[in-house]
Every structure is written in structure tokens, then in C-alpha cells.
Amino acid sequence: MDLQVQFGKRVKELRLAKGLSQEALALKAEVDRTYMTSVENGKRNVAIQNIGKIIAALDISIQDFFTTDIFEGIDE
Amino acid sequence: MDLQVQFGKRVKELRLAKGLSQEALALKAEVDRTYMTSVENGKRNVAIQNIGKIIAALDISIQDFFTTDIFEGIDE
DNA sequence: TCCATATGTGACTCATAGTCCGTTGACTTA
DNA sequence: TAAGTCAACGGACTATGAGTCACATATGGA
Numbered sequence: 618m619d620l621q622v623q624f625g626k627r628v629k630e631l632r633l634a635k636g637l638s639q640e641a642l643a644l645k646a647e648v649d650r651t652y653m654t655s656v657e658n659g660k661r662n663v664a665i666q667n668i669g670k671i672i673a674a675l676d677i678s679i680q681d682f683f684t685t686d687i688f689e690g691i692d693e
Numbered sequence: 694m695d696l697q698v699q700f701g702k703r704v705k706e707l708r709l710a711k712g713l714s715q716e717a718l719a720l721k722a723e724v725d726r727t728y729m730t731s732v733e734n735g736k737r738n739v740a741i742q743n744i745g746k747i748i749a750a751l752d753i754s755i756q757d758f759f760t761t762d763i764f765e766g767i768d769e
Numbered sequence: 770t771c772c773a774t775a776t777g778t779g780a781c782t783c784a785t786a787g788t789c790c791g792t793t794g795a796c797t798t799a
Numbered sequence: 800t801a802a803g804t805c806a807a808c809g810g811a812c813t814a815t816g817a818g819t820c821a822c823a824t825a826t827g828g829a
Contacts, residue, residue: 620742620744621741621742638774638775639777640776648817649819649820650775651778651818651820652818652819654777654778658777661816661817662740662741662742663741663816663817664739664785664816664817665696665697665738665739665740665744666738667816668696678764678765679759683755683756683758684756684759689754714805715805724787725789727787727789727790727807727808727809728787728788730806731807738786738816739787740787740816743786
């Protein structure tokens with residue numbers, strides 16, 4: 618599985634756990650709603666600045682964000 | 694401190710620990726030599742695909758890469 | 770049925786990610 | 800004095816990510 622796909626899955630997982638809509642999270646992260654949609658669906662090769670914004674909006678540390686089975690076994 | 698700066702520091706730290714030159718790591722990660730320099734110096738807003746390539750070239754898991762004090766306290 | 774909320778998609782512009790050519794300076798070894 | 804390795808930088812270039820929009824779809828409630 619592609620890393621950008623894994624990233625999207627993780628974002629969606631954490632967003633749903635917080636009971637937020639894509640739009641609410643996008644607002645908090647200061648990105649466009651449709652951009653957030655494509656990130657969650659693994660369509661975007663997100664750059665690290667936006668990764669930081671999104672993780673911060675999820676109220677989780679970088680460490681905790683990446684510490685999950687989703688990121689086991691990167692194909693690349 | 695900026696996330697892309699923290700990322701660069703972490704890459705450099707792990708690269709030196711492995712005794713690799715920037716060029717050797719760049720070759721392994723399949724990115725440009727000059728690009729690796731600017732990444733380590735926090736000048737690049739690296740996209741997640743290249744983050745994956747670089748971390749893989751460092752022979753470390755995503756989890757372990759981000760589990761370090763360097764990533765404590767993101768300003769964003 | 771109508772309306773609001775939530776999500777997804779294709780296309781677009783523009784800034785920049787990333788490559789490839791080279792140079793320079795610091796350091797090391799011969 | 801070379802001659803080599805390494806890190807950093809720069810200019811020019813191409814590929815692609817950032818950011819936005821119109822529009823579509825699905826759902827649930829009044």
C-alpha cells in the first residue's frame with residue numbers, strides 16, 4: 618500500500634474518532650474542504666507542511682499519529 | 694521550529710549514525726544529491742512519497758523515525 | 770418533496786517540488 | 800603541492816503539489 622494512501626486512512630480514522638466532518642477538520646487545519654477529501658482518499662502526495670497542519674488539527678502528536686499498524690510495511 | 698526543519702535534522706542524525714554521505718543516501722533513496730542537501734537543511738517542503746523513500750533508505754520504520762525528541766512541540 | 774449536511778470528482782492556475790548542470794570551500798591524505 | 804571526498808549553494812529547467820471552483824451524489828429530517 619502506498620504511503621499517501623496509508624496517510625489518508627489514518628487521517629480519516631482519527632477524524633472519525635473525534636466525530637468531526639471533513640469540513641470541520643479542514644477548517645481547523647486551514648486547508649480546503651475538497652483538498653481534505655482527496656488527502657483522505659490517498660489522491661494527494663501531501664507535503665510535510667500540510668502533514669503538520671493536519672496532524673495538529675487532529676490534536677495528536679506526530680509520534681502518536683505514526684505509531685499505528687497502518688504504517689507497518691511500507692511498499693514505499 | 695518548523696516541521697520541515699525538524700525532519701531534516703532527523704534525517705541528518707540518522708544518516709550520520711549510519712556513516713553515510715548525503716550522496717550515498719540520496720542514491721539509495723533515489724532522489725537527487727543536491728535535493729538531499731536542501732532537505733537536511735530544512736529548505737524543502739518534502740512530499741510524503743519522498744519522505745517514505747528517505748526513511749526507507751535509512752533502514753528505519755516510520756514509527757521509529759518519528760519517535761524522537763526532535764518532533765516534540767511542533768509549532769506547525 | 771424540499772432542504773441541509775457530508776462527501777467526492779474533474780479541471781484549472783500558480784507556486785514550488787525535484788532534477789541536472791556546475792562551482793566553491795573545508796578537510797584529508799599522498 | 801596536488802588530488803580526493805564531502806557538504807552546500809546556484810541557475811535553469813520540468814514535473815507536480817497547493818489551492819480553489821463548479822458540480823454531482825447520497826443521506827436524513829421536516
